[in-house]
Amino acid sequence: MKLLRPAIALTFLFIVLTGLAFPLVVFGAAQGLFPRQANGSLVRDSHGRVVGSLLIGQAFTKSEYFHGRPSAAGSGYDANNSGGTNLGPTSDKLINGIHDPKNPSGDFDGVVDLAKAVRLENGLSADAMLPSDAVTRSGSGLDPEISVENANLQAARVAKARGLTTEKVRAVIEEHAVGSNSASFGPRRVNVLEINLALDK
Numbered sequence: 001m002k003l004l005r006p007a008i009a010l011t012f013l014f015i016v017l018t019g020l021a022f023p024l025v026v027f028g029a030a031q032g033l034f035p036r037q038a039n040g041s042l043v044r045d046s047h048g049r050v051v052g053s054l055l056i057g058q059a060f061t062k063s064e065y066f067h068g069r070p071s072a073a074g075s076g077y078d079a080n081n082s083g084g085t086n087l088g089p090t091s092d093k094l095i096n097g098i099h100d101p102k103n104p105s106g107d108f109d110g111v112v113d114l115a116k117a118v119r120l121e122n123g124l125s126a127d128a129m130l131p132s133d134a135v136t137r138s139g140s141g142l143d144p145e146i147s148v149e150n151a152n153l154q155a156a157r158v159a160k161a162r163g164l165t166t167e168k169v170r171a172v173i174e175e176h177a178v179g180s181n182s183a184s185f186g187p188r189r190v191n192v193l194e195i196n197l198a199l200d201k
Contacts, residue, residue, distance in 0.1 A: 043193055046201070052193045057144040060196060063121075064161035066146070066154050068192045069133045070114055073141025084139040111135045122157045148177050148188040151195065162199065172198050 030038035041054040052058050057068045059077045074081035087094035097110030109117070114135040119128055131149040151173045159169040176195050179188040 043197065045197065051197070053144070054191055054194065055144060057142050057192065060192065062161070063157055064199075065196045066151055066158060066190075066192050067121075069143055069146055069150070070109075070135070070137045071141040071143075072137040077142060079142060082140050082142050084141060085137055118153075122154055124153065128153075144193060145189040145191050148173060148179075148190060151190050158199070164199075169199070 027038075036042075042050050043052050043054060045051045056079055057071065057077050059071070060067050068077070071077045072085045073079070073083055085094060093108060093110065095110050095112060097113045098106060098108045100106055115130055116126075118124070118130055118134050119126060124130075130153070131147050133143075133147050134150045134153065152170060155169045155173065156166050158164075159166040162169075172195055173190055176190045176198060177188050178190070179186055
């Protein structure tokens, strides 16, 4: 009992400290200092309804919206099935895809297919150069951002669908662009949900 009693007491002490007190302190600090980030960086529309998160991409298909990069997460942007294709850069499947008429459920669009679709959707020539994020899937499948270059190639389509000038749409892109400075790494980019909501306003 001399050994058992302190062992039991210490077990309960550390359960209280590490299982209750510490998580409550971290939760309280996060809510007090970074409430928006701690609650998922949720975005609300003009009616106060949650329409998404700045951290998780979602599929936009209408012509008046900017579209995110392709996704391999489940059937596309499935947060319960996050992941990439795990295909290497020389993979024939990655480049040319798989299209088997006998097994349509196993179809997979490759870079060639995705490039053709992007060019057609945006009224580009068959040999127009495309940014890599327009035709490749991200590692998580949930990337909420696209490059400014990708956004600009979609600008004319979005402008036409909304009855705006391309210059006005590109101004919205520039207004929301981040990156390429000392505080941010990587190419200049925009959050797809953010610019779509800005255009809705």
